[in-house]
Amino acid sequence: MQLFDSTALPSFATIHPAEMGPLVEAQLTFNRQKLAQLLAEPMTSVDVFLGALEEMEDALNQLWSPIQHLHSVMQSEDWRTTYNTLLPLITEYHTERSQNEMLFKAVLAIADRNDFTTCSQTQKKIIEYAIRDFKLAGIHLSPDKKMRMGALRQQLNQWTTKFSENLLDATEAFVLPVTAETMLCGLPAQTIQLAKAHAESRGLSGWALTLDYPVYSTAMKFLEDRSLRFALYVAYVTRASDQSASHRELDNSEVMAHILKVRHEIATLVGFKNYAEYSLATKMAKTPQEVLGFLRDLLVRSHALAEKEYLALQREAACDGIMQIEPWDVPYYSEKLQAKTFHITQEALRPYFPIHHVLQGLFMVANQLYGVTIAHEPNVPTWHEDVRFYVIYDETAHLRGGFYIDLYARTQKREGAWMDECRARKHILHPLQHPVAYLTCNFMPPVGKTPALLTHDDVLTLFHEFGHCLHHLLTVIDYPSVAGINGVLWDAVEFPSQFMENYVWEEDSLKQFAAHYQTDVPLPHDLYSNLIATKNFQTGLQMVRQLELALFDFRLHFEYDSTKQDFIQNILNDVRSQTAVMPVPAFNRFQHSFAHIFAGGYAAGYYSYKWAEVLSADAYGLFKEKGLFDHATGQSLMKNVLEVGGTRDPMEAFVAFRGRKPTVDALLEQSGMIEGVTQ
């Protein structure tokens, strides 16, 4: 078995922010010189030309990727400064390259060369995407408009970074001290311990409730004290906003207005009517009307169910004498209702999902599906003692790649869960470079001697992110720009990840790893049945919430109008008037923490989750027919989807796998909104 060459990985144990500036600057100078040299000489072959371009971009990415990553997960003042100093230099370089007319002409000329016909599908895709991206960057614009585009890109990066920094600071600034344990009634012991640890680390006596997700989400589900839940809810939904009780300097209101304005100008500069149309240039969906029609159709199909579920929740709250259920009651009574209906709670399941069992189970499922084997590599340096590095082999024992797992919430770490690229697969001029990914979550950490115990929701999140990892690592494409998740049309990116979620709802899969952390006793059969029965609990409410976010995001970018007062809030209010099944308080500023669209890559693209879910649900249908771990079906999904990176049209790849185009029925059936036709 080939060993992983860890010497080529970023030296996370010793990496220092101050060292990175000169390295990045030197690489930028090198790339500029190399590009000028490449363009000055006659092109010897497409292989050499594209290879050289890919090599230089990859070298820069390998320096920039760990900086970006550490800025997300270890955001000390030093890393923040380094990141913010280097970001404009990186942006300037990318703008310059994307507007380089000599490079554009050279790429266009490739199609007229004699050796073009011998180009691989991968090379043709790189050329097609390059021409598309030159146009999106304004290659045809006059020099002054090109300069304007460069300035706008700089501004956009600065504002989106500011958005996420404000959000992180506002989240960490809030603390709710609790002096009597009786006030924490209802809260699981593990969370109480964590609240104690949070108080101690802040020099407080007693307990501290915070907005870090493991504490916040558990508190909202279990805290019996309604006033404490209210206080937490208010703090959470007003983070980084004009409604926040403190730290008004972290208000994202203006930042968001700038982001929308800049995006709109970028889109109109290159001839689009709005940023939604610009965004669709790199997606499967063709027109805004197609996206809006898709979302509105799902809304019509799910709204009545959501209303029914809301009434059931209202009835549950009424048993406690609450005549009008409020948003800060929803998780609490949902948990109660779920416990009453299915005799199960997320907390009761935690002991059966200790992290070591879950990881083992996840790797087993990946093995049964795709034949891959995953092994811990203990000697790879990481940025934190909790982080582990693993390598992945295929069924012929060939090394395919490696990944870091950083599982627990801590201070200075961005919230949420995500997969990101450390480096992409590359096999051009030098020996094969294996791809490497970062898998990041924010689970409740181990407390005292108790290992980290996950909820079933956490398990689902881990499977989801690991699906992205497999997509990035199992690729066989040799050029980094279209290997793994790179170059994949964005609304297809969530296909492999959401596909993996299916396996946390199957007894055949769960029974391989759900076992009590103290006794190793497997999850009892009746608990399985109860857990699986919860799959469609409040599925209407969840669907409607996702549609609300997707419609809000899309309309925000589609209907943007800088002359309209309170544009963002008004769009949100209007969307809610069609989607919401319960009133939302006027002080709610959820949008000020909607990092997916204001700081991440989902602008006018949040609909991608639902879009790709149609693909993943329908793909899973084939496994339901052939067998959950059917070898041939697993290999077919791997070959047609996971291995091809951005080199194949996602619809064509889906049809090759499924034998037909996707239909929305599988998603509706999976969500319990229509009866299944299969037995």
Ligand SMILES: [Zn+2]
């Ligand atoms: Zn995802």
